[in-house]
Amino acid sequence: MLRTSRRRLAAAALLIALTAILGYLYNRTQAADIDAQNRVMLNLRELEKLDAEWTVNILRAHIGLDTDYAPLSAPLPRMRQLQAQLSSALPMAPGPQAVRAYGEVARTLHEKTALVDQFKAQNAELRKSLIYFPPAVTELKSEVTGIGGATVAAPTVLALDAALNALLTDVLRFNLAPDDALARRIEKDIALTMQYKNAFSPALRESAEAIVAHARVILRNRVLENALETRIAALGTPAALDRLGRLFDKAFDQGQIEMQRFRTFLGIYSSILLLMLIYVARRLRSSYTIIGVVNRHLQAANENLEQRVAQRTAELEAQSAQLQQLALHDGLTGLINYAQLTRLLDHALARATRRGTVVVVMFIDLDGFKAVNDTYGHAAGDLVLKAVADQVQSRLRKEDVLARLGGDEFVILLEDVSGREGAELVAQLALDAIRGIKEAGGHPIEISASIGISALCGDRGEAGAAKALLAKADQAMYVSKQGGKSRWSISPDAEWDACPDPRSIARTGDGRATAG
Numbered sequence: 001m002l003r004t005s006r007r008r009l010a011a012a013a014l015l016i017a018l019t020a021i022l023g024y025l026y027n028r029t030q031a032a033d034i035d036a037q038n039r040v041m042l043n044l045r046e047l048e049k050l051d052a053e054w055t056v057n058i059l060r061a062h063i064g065l066d067t068d069y070a071p072l073s074a075p076l077p078r079m080r081q082l083q084a085q086l087s088s089a090l091p092m093a094p095g096p097q098a099v100r101a102y103g104e105v106a107r108t109l110h111e112k113t114a115l116v117d118q119f120k121a122q123n124a125e126l127r128k129s130l131i132y133f134p135p136a137v138t139e140l141k142s143e144v145t146g147i148g149g150a151t152v153a154a155p156t157v158l159a160l161d162a163a164l165n166a167l168l169t170d171v172l173r174f175n176l177a178p179d180d181a182l183a184r185r186i187e188k189d190i191a192l193t194m195q196y197k198n199a200f201s202p203a204l205r206e207s208a209e210a211i212v213a214h215a216r217v218i219l220r221n222r223v224l225e226n227a228l229e230t231r232i233a234a235l236g237t238p239a240a241l242d243r244l245g246r247l248f249d250k251a252f253d254q255g256q257i258e259m260q261r262f263r264t265f266l267g268i269y270s271s272i273l274l275l276m277l278i279y280v281a282r283r284l285r286s287s288y289t290i291i292g293v294v295n296r297h298l299q300a301a302n303e304n305l306e307q308r309v310a311q312r313t314a315e316l317e318a319q320s321a322q323l324q325q326l327a328l329h330d331g332l333t334g335l336i337n338y339a340q341l342t343r344l345l346d347h348a349l350a351r352a353t354r355r356g357t358v359v360v361v362m363f364i365d366l367d368g369f370k371a372v373n374d375t376y377g378h379a380a381g382d383l384v385l386k387a388v389a390d391q392v393q394s395r396l397r398k399e400d401v402l403a404r405l406g407g408d409e410f411v412i413l414l415e416d417v418s419g420r421e422g423a424e425l426v427a428q429l430a431l432d433a434i435r436g437i438k439e440a441g442g443h444p445i446e447i448s449a450s451i452g453i454s455a456l457c458g459d460r461g462e463a464g465a466a467k468a469l470l471a472k473a474d475q476a477m478y479v480s481k482q483g484g485k486s487r488w489s490i491s492p493d494a495e496w497d498a499c500p501d502p503r504s505i506a507r508t509g510d511g512r513a514t515a516g
């Protein structure tokens with residue numbers, strides 16, 4: 001029992017373990033979310049594209065193509081959104097490298113944003129000066145060479161015009177390609193301009209000073225802006241994005257390879273499980289077949305056993321019935337024996353006591369029987385005894401009882417006899433029947449019987465009434481013997497009429513009755 005439950009536990013544990021392994025393998029084959037991977041790569045590409053566009057827009061602002069700075073701020077919200085999505089996708093590329101690469105991307109974009117803000121301020125100031133500077137120089141030149149220079153010495157007019165010409169050319173050249181030598185030359189141009197403008201009217205002087213101030217803005221901001229652009233270029237955002245993209249790619253490729261490997265494992269494992277299932281199913285089938293065969297054998301054995309038990313029981317019952325027959329009957333004639341007679345007589349007397357009726361007993365002893373034995377042998381004697389039993393029995397009613405006590409002694413027991421005459425009639429019938437037997441085994445015989453009759457009105461609850469009644473009948477039979485045989489005699493103690501009223505017989509506590 002204990003062993004069986006342990007085996008069941010082990011089988012259940014094995015089943016759970018096999019299922020868990022199956023679940024684990026299946027789970028690993030689903031580990032890579034291709035859609036999510038594609039989304040990450042698309043986000044990266046979009047961020048790269050927006051960053052490149054951002055850089056182009058800086059260039060456009062640099063060369064003055066864009067008149068406002070909206071394109072420099074517009075992509076920022078979307079770029080921040082993409083950055084956040086990439087950050088949350090980092091677990092898909094495990095390891096510190098991807099985190100570092102992402103950190104680099106975030107850092108460069110953050111710094112680029114700050115540098116672009118500075119760029120916008122400087123570029124706005126620069127653009128203002130660039131717009132102002134060329135027409136202002138041209139206008140001042142025409143003033144100087146025109147009315148404004150009418151009162152000034154011609155060499156001074158020509159010198160200021162030349163200085164303004166040089167300043168315009170050098171500043172515009174510097175704006176296109178800043179250069180230290182050019183910067184030094186512009187300083188000289190400024191110095192000459194400032195020197196010669198003093199010969200002119202205050203209004204012209206003021207214009208010249210404003211032009212110089214704008215020239216200096218262009219000089220300074222162009223250098224600063226170029227430095228900012230160099231710093232922006234040095235940030236290396238595209239390279240950082242590219243590095244992050246390659247790490248994601250690698251991780252996704254490894255995931256695919258891993259998934260493929262687990263698919264192979266799952267296939268092999270499923271095949272093994274299938275084989276195991278087939279094996280178990282075949283074992284179960286053969287077990288059931290064996291159990292079926294054993295069951296059939298057991299059933300057959302059981303049926304056989306039941307048959308044998310039934311047969312044995314029938315035999316025992318037959319033996320028991322035979323024993324009962326032997327115990328209660330006479331083996332030669334089949335009539336009841338003395339033991340059964342006394343039992344029946346007891347019952348008959350008890351009934352008679354209750355009913356107030358008479359029980360009659362006739363004791364029959366054959367006359368001349370010994371001579372049959374002596375003359376023709378014991379076997380002939382047996383035939384005579386059987387014939388007596390048959391003949392007397394045939395004369396009696398169904399409810400009358402004929403018993404053989406042994407030897408040549410028989411007893412008739414009668415209940416509900418219609419008085420003495422009835423008893424005498426039965427005795428005469430029995431006597432005639434016995435006298436009528438004239439041969440046995442082919443031998444002529446001559447037999448008769450001496451009959452003693454006794455009658456009693458029940459036992460009145462007295463023990464031994466049956467034996468006493470038999471004894472009276474026996475005594476009466478002797479009277480017949482002594483009286484010359486072949487006759488019947490009635491016991492002087494026989495009771496025929498004066499049976500007490502059963503209602504007058506009081507019953508004692510133990511069920512016995514006493515005459516009232």
Ligand SMILES: Nc1nc2c(ncn2[C@@H]2O[C@H](COP(=O)(O)OP(=O)(O)OP(=O)(O)O)[C@@H](O)[C@H]2O)c(=O)[nH]1
Pocket residue numbers: 332365366367368369370371373377378379380381382385406407408
């Ligand atoms: N064949 C046979 N004889 C038996 C059996 N039992 C007893 N006997 C014989 O029956 C005889 C009975 O003897 P008795 O009663 O004296 O014979 P009887 O000739 O009738 O003499 P009375 O009774 O005096 O008239 C004996 O010879 C017994 O041996 C039996 O079962 N079979």
